[in-house]
Amino acid sequence: MAANEPIDPRVRLAITQWPSDAPRGAVSTFCAEHGISRKTFYEIRRRALADGPAAALEPRSRRPKSSPSKLTDEVERQAIGVRAALEQSGLDCGPISVHDKMHAMGLDQVPSVASLARIFRRAGVARLEPRKKPRAAWRRFVYPAPNACWQLDATEYVLTRGRKCVIFQLIDDHSRYALASHVAWGETAEAAIVVFDKAMTAHGVPQRLLSDNGIALNPSRRGLLGQLVVHVMALGVEPITGKPYKPTTQGKNERFHQTLFRYLDKQPLAADLDQLQTQVDAFDHIYNTQRPHQGLPGRITPLTAWQTTAKAEAPRPTHDLIRRPASRPRPAPAPAPTDLPDDTVVKTLTSNGALYLDKTQYMVDGRRGFQHVLVITNGNKTGDTITVTDLQGEILIEHTRPAPGTAYVGNGRPPGPHTDKPQTSPKS
Numbered sequence: 001m002a003a004n005e006p007i008d009p010r011v012r013l014a015i016t017q018w019p020s021d022a023p024r025g026a027v028s029t030f031c032a033e034h035g036i037s038r039k040t041f042y043e044i045r046r047r048a049l050a051d052g053p054a055a056a057l058e059p060r061s062r063r064p065k066s067s068p069s070k071l072t073d074e075v076e077r078q079a080i081g082v083r084a085a086l087e088q089s090g091l092d093c094g095p096i097s098v099h100d101k102m103h104a105m106g107l108d109q110v111p112s113v114a115s116l117a118r119i120f121r122r123a124g125v126a127r128l129e130p131r132k133k134p135r136a137a138w139r140r141f142v143y144p145a146p147n148a149c150w151q152l153d154a155t156e157y158v159l160t161r162g163r164k165c166v167i168f169q170l171i172d173d174h175s176r177y178a179l180a181s182h183v184a185w186g187e188t189a190e191a192a193i194v195v196f197d198k199a200m201t202a203h204g205v206p207q208r209l210l211s212d213n214g215i216a217l218n219p220s221r222r223g224l225l226g227q228l229v230v231h232v233m234a235l236g237v238e239p240i241t242g243k244p245y246k247p248t249t250q251g252k253n254e255r256f257h258q259t260l261f262r263y264l265d266k267q268p269l270a271a272d273l274d275q276l277q278t279q280v281d282a283f284d285h286i287y288n289t290q291r292p293h294q295g296l297p298g299r300i301t302p303l304t305a306w307q308t309t310a311k312a313e314a315p316r317p318t319h320d321l322i323r324r325p326a327s328r329p330r331p332a333p334a335p336a337p338t339d340l341p342d343d344t345v346v347k348t349l350t351s352n353g354a355l356y357l358d359k360t361q362y363m364v365d366g367r368r369g370f371q372h373v374l375v376i377t378n379g380n381k382t383g384d385t386i387t388v389t390d391l392q393g394e395i396l397i398e399h400t401r402p403a404p405g406t407a408y409v410g411n412g413r414p415p416g417p418h419t420d421k422p423q424t425s426p427k428s
Helices: 009-016 026-034 038-051 073-089 095-104 113-123 189-203 227-234 247-264 273-289 302-308
Strands: 150-158 164-172 178-184 208-211 238-241 344-348 354-357 360-363 372-376 385-389 395-400
Touching: 009 038, 026 038, 073 095, 073 113, 095 113, 150 189, 150 247, 164 189, 164 247, 164 273, 178 189, 178 273, 189 227, 208 247, 227 238, 247 273, 273 302, 344 354, 354 372, 360 395
Parallel strands: 150 208, 208 238
Antiparallel strands: 150 164, 164 178, 344 372, 354 360, 372 385, 385 395
8 A cells, every 4th residue: 555545444444443352463464464554553543542433434634733834814915915016007917926026025925936826826816727838838039139139019009089009119139128119100111110210229229120021010021122121221230020920920029019008908098199108108117127027037127138248239231222212113024925825825923923813823933023924824724734934935833723712822932032051040
């Protein structure tokens, strides 16, 4: 029998009824048959003689008579009060945040994070989340120094009378430091440039600027060169984007939005952009200087992380990009041939090097935007193959006709620029 396994009540009953004139060696035989020790046998027998047979049928409680480390009711009330104050302020109020706040307040006894979680569950102010992914399973991607990469994103917010506006948030990837925020009526390139310039004036020029693929931020994947991209490239900044429909690449900024919304929800609803800007600036100050960040080593504040590590070297300006237009000019297409067979037609590629045929988009080559190509379809809509060539007859792509209803057919090559040598990631 295992050490902590309870003894069968029938065995206990037999011990309480054990005859006093049992033959020599009977106790040892009984204990061996039921997997208990002689010490346990005699303890149960002594308890039956002292407290009665009924008392010996149940095991004694193993709870210690005293628990010096047990949290008092006063400490639990303090913990719940600190959590309520953080929640009322619109700040994170989980066990880690409450633990750090109680330490910052200088309280005599601060429960552990696990104890705080149990206190909150018992009080009904938190719930157990067994399906939540453990922190150890996270894989972090962090640039090695401040100003190595900035993340820019915009999120929609609502003012009084249901008027919608946009909040631009710019943070440093390494330290999570809130560099600048800007409130505007819409997500425009002009507003994006304003928030970037505000941060650049205060904190220097970054090496890279990460954003999504929005028209106002970085429409490079659409074959366009946006105003913000031209602006930062003239300073030597490398504009980079995440994959389309993959917001986890900008995960730090996406999480930053959640923290901001939790704070704004506890503030009076702003009546205009100036009032909302004031609230956002107040949040940035709290976020940078007062709120320990759980995503940083040692749970330090973003300001501490920003000041601890030396800044990345500023890039060199690229003057030849200052005069580049905000969008790629459409090249003059070569004259299309007119004397073609019945099964061949001339198509003009889109800006990103694709064409449409029978309601299906075929990706040809992103470097051939706006060029004329020849599409050979065997003279009808039911041919087995579709071949696309340039005007000189060089085959660009060749596909078997897809099933009806297919909306997109790729060219078999990965998206983005192609390089001969793989580049080392700047992230650590």
